[in-house]
Amino acid sequence: MGHPNTGHVTIRGFSEPDRVDALKQALATWAEGQTPIHLSVEAIDGFPPPFQIVIARLEPTPSLVARYASLTSALDSTDFHRIGELPLDEWVFHLSLIYAGGLDSISWETLCDRSRRVVEPRPKEVITSADFVWYANGTEYIETLPFGAPGQALGVRSVDNP
DSSP: OBOOSSOOOOOOEEOOTTOHHHHHHHHHHHHHTOOOEEEEEEEEEEEOTTTOEEEEEEOOOHHHHHHHHHHHHHHHTSOOOEESOOOTTTOOOEEEEEEOTTSOHHHHHHHHHHHOEEOSSOOEEEEOEEEEEEEETTEEEEEEEETTOTTOOOOEEEEEOO
16 A cells, blocks of 8 residues: 655646646746635545545635635636546545555455544644646656745755655
């Protein structure tokens, strides 16, 4: 079973290997107009097969919903290829905790049943930036795009993927 390299909330996925710079610029422009996102964990849950991911399900806070909607609006005028996008009322805001796609169905059900619970008190966090993540030649690259900070990208860092 695997785990994310870093804790993150995915609000959009893309398939644009040949237009990374243009996509990064569009997302940086979007981030410049954003204010912080308030997160609150509701429960530990799971995405069923074929995904089999244990998640921390997030409350759809007004700021989280607003950022998702504003990014959708900003992207609607572009031709960037978005993957896995769902309408706002169908999206499950979450933090991925465990990638368990390799488990057989009985082991997955056991893991999911033992993990599933309401979380009280609810952990909370305020997010002040978005990370733009892309992959090239087996390496994961991350650039942090601060909210409300025109032209203030924090530089690229890489994470080698085994």
